[in-house]
Amino acid sequence: MDSRLATFASLAVTAVALLPATSVVRRATIWRELAGRPAVAVVLGLAGLASLAVGWRLRAELTAALPAIAALLAVGSALAWWRARDTFGRSRGLPPGSLGLGASLDAIEHQSFYADAAARHGPIFKMAQFHRPVACVVDLKTGLDALEAHRAALRQPTLPFGRLSPGNYIEFMNDERHARYRDILRTALSGRVVAMARPGIEEAIRAQLAACVSASADGPLDPRPCLERAAFASLVRTMFGIPPLDQRVAELRQLFDQLGTTRTFVERRPEDRVQVFTRLVGLVRELGRDLLTTPPASPASSVLSEALRANPAHLDDDTLLGNLVLIVHVTRSNVRGLLMWVLKELLDHPEVLQAMR
Secondary structure (H helix, E strand, O other): OHHHHHHHHHHHHHHHHHHHHHHHHOOHHHHHHHHHOHHHHHHHHHHHHHHHHHHHHOHHHHHHHHHHHHHHHHHHHHHHHHHHOOOOOHHHOOOOOOOOHHHHHHHHHOOOHHHHHHHHHOOEEEEEEOOEEEEEEOOHHHHHHHHHHOHHHOOOOOOHHHHHOOOOOHHHOOHHHHHHHHHHHHHHOOHHHHHHHHHHHHHHHHHHHHHHHHHHHHOOOOOHHHHHHHHHHHHHHHHHOOOOOOHHHHHHHHHHHHOOOHHHHHHOOHHHHHHHHHHHHHHHHHHHHHHHHOOOOOOOOOHHHHHHHHOHHHHHOHHHHHHHHHHHHHHHHHHHHHHHHHHHHHHHOHHHHHHHO
């Protein structure tokens, strides 16, 4: 009877300790992530089945060890709860906010998470992006002051795709290298370059909006593909000087698509994309060589031409040319998102749209 009572008590403790984990597993975000990563879902499913098979095979041993297992789970659950408290780390100077996995999922699921957290905790609070603690500052001035005060202690976290460029991606550079390429790109991406690219940008957006309107005659249409094409053509015009209706835009788009979506590009091994990335850098170098051989009528028609006008030796800088490629690929989803936001705002305020017409 005592043995049965101990087993029942151990099972009860185990069930209580696993309750938070089961609530997390039920979250829609987890299932969306698994749906987007079928290979991971298969591996986890096979691991779960293997664990059940081993557990059934060793059920006698597990029953004997159940009190110890329950105790470990209870301790682990208590520690997770302690760390997830809003006041965790206050004695060490950490801001309020939860580092729990539930809060991390809330940040993905709820668009108002950060605004709600700021209203609850103030402009400085903490949370976790899964396993990585993050300090959030919602007040712009306070955030800039904090960055300036701790400039010497700051380092930019990197993502694997930066390894495609010999000197890394501009966002992931530090110290002197970042200062050097920042100055090159800031000078090349001047207001003059953007002003000269504006007619091409307008042409790209008009063409894609016309395509959207034509396709929508058959029913409701998702505007994102049209806006993504407009964003890509606009970036290619601004960065490389290629007109939106030039046949080379389609070729470049195919190559950039082979790099993968923004999400898969960030998450997958960059070594799998070296060949297509090298091809893109080669095409940019060919464009630059043509610019040096036959300069355009306008010396600042693109970021590439402006960089070469400042220093023709930039044509041999693989880090710079690689960054021009990466900027187009990484930012095209951001530009598409901006266009999507503008479209939404116009549709939400029809009086403005009517005034524009």
